[in-house]
Amino acid sequence: MTTNSSTLGTALVTGASAGIGATYARQLAARGHDLLLVARDGARLQALATELSGAFGITASVLTADLAHAEDTAKVAARINSDQTIALLVNNAGIGPKEPLLKADIDYLDRMVAVNVAAVNRLAVAAAQAFTARGKGTIVNIASAVAIVPEAFNGTYSATKAFVLALTQGLATELKDGPVRIQAVLPGFTRTEIFDRVGASFDAIDPERVMDVEDLVAAALAGLDQGELVTIPSLADPELFSRIGSLRAGLSPHLSLRHPASRYKAAA
Numbered sequence: 555m556t557t558n559s560s561t562l563g564t565a566l567v568t569g570a571s572a573g574i575g576a577t578y579a580r581q582l583a584a585r586g587h588d589l590l591l592v593a594r595d596g597a598r599l600q601a602l603a604t605e606l607s608g609a610f611g612i613t614a615s616v617l618t619a620d621l622a623h624a625e626d627t628a629k630v631a632a633r634i635n636s637d638q639t640i641a642l643l644v645n646n647a648g649i650g651p652k653e654p655l656l657k658a659d660i661d662y663l664d665r666m667v668a669v670n671v672a673a674v675n676r677l678a679v680a681a682a683q684a685f686t687a688r689g690k691g692t693i694v695n696i697a698s699a700v701a702i703v704p705e706a707f708n709g710t711y712s713a714t715k716a717f718v719l720a721l722t723q724g725l726a727t728e729l730k731d732g733p734v735r736i737q738a739v740l741p742g743f744t745r746t747e748i749f750d751r752v753g754a755s756f757d758a759i760d761p762e763r764v765m766d767v768e769d770l771v772a773a774a775l776a777g778l779d780q781g782e783l784v785t786i787p788s789l790a791d792p793e794l795f796s797r798i799g800s801l802r803a804g805l806s807p808h809l810s811l812r813h814p815a816s817r818y819k820a821a822a
């Protein structure tokens with residue numbers, strides 16, 4: 555059976571002007587999705603929309619929004635609600651850290667939380683509600699490998715990504731018997747503009763630890779096709795991640811009880 559854009563629906567990709575988001579746009583267009591491209595840089599988005607509609611015969615539109623601003627995020631959420639063709643959300647826009655927290659500009663960290671957490675939350679929940687009402691849809695949330703190793707990187711950035719992972723896992727419980735799919739993607743270092751934007755460079759990192767963005771997105775889409783809830787593109791042995799789930803399940807009955815553990819009882 556062949557698919558066409560009307561059966562696949564429109565993919566709304568945030569942060570589509572560069573990096574992972576632009577690469578999702580390309581690979582989804584190649585699959586036949588129509589596109590709604592979201593970011594701040596309207597000229598870059600329009601150039602990509604024109605290129606991809608010409609190359610793949612799809613319809614590509616642009617919606618400029620600064621997802622650090624709640625009113626712009628609300629505008630994108632409203633579009634998810636009102637546009638019945640939207641069937642895939644790639645919740646990707648995000649910004650990285652500029653410096654260690656002890657030297658950080660806290661206003662910048664607030665912007666990071668607005669883009670990486672508040673906007674991702676609003677768009678994911680809006681999509682979960684709209685897609686459930688429509689009877690179909692898929693949500694892809696771009697987290698990071700540092701969601702599970704926060705000690706290894708900037709604390710605020712890692713915490714934003716742990717939020718995205720937890721949001722996805724929690725929402726998956728509510729969505730599990732319904733028509734909506736959800737996936738979290740946990741990239742490791744991926745060659746994009748993310749470091750350039752904060753005055754850093756991938757040159758300082760062992761190239762064996764840095765994935766090309768086309769490979770990253772192709773692997774993430776393969777994980778989606780395979781029905782994964784959590785996709786870690788570089789992880790060869792998925793059992794290593796599953797073990798965390800088993801350990802957490804073992805802890806669960808001990809985490810909320812009437813009495814404190816005996817080691818916390820005050821000495822007589």
Ligand SMILES: NC(=O)c1ccc[n+]([C@@H]2O[C@H](COP(=O)([O-])OP(=O)(O)OC[C@H]3O[C@@H](n4cnc5c(N)ncnc54)[C@H](OP(=O)(O)O)[C@@H]3O)[C@@H](O)[C@H]2O)c1
Binds near residue numbers: 575594648696699
């Ligand atoms: N690259 C990595 O090593 C890596 C690893 C793990 C996770 N990630 C995650 O992957 C996602 C994509 O990052 P990337 O590496 O592709 O970075 P990138 O090349 O810097 O692209 C970031 C995208 O987000 C958009 N964006 C940034 N701030 C925005 C805002 N306030 N409002 C709307 N859009 C905004 C940018 O567009 P405009 O500037 O046009 O707004 C751009 O399209 C992020 O969530 C990032 O945390 C990246």
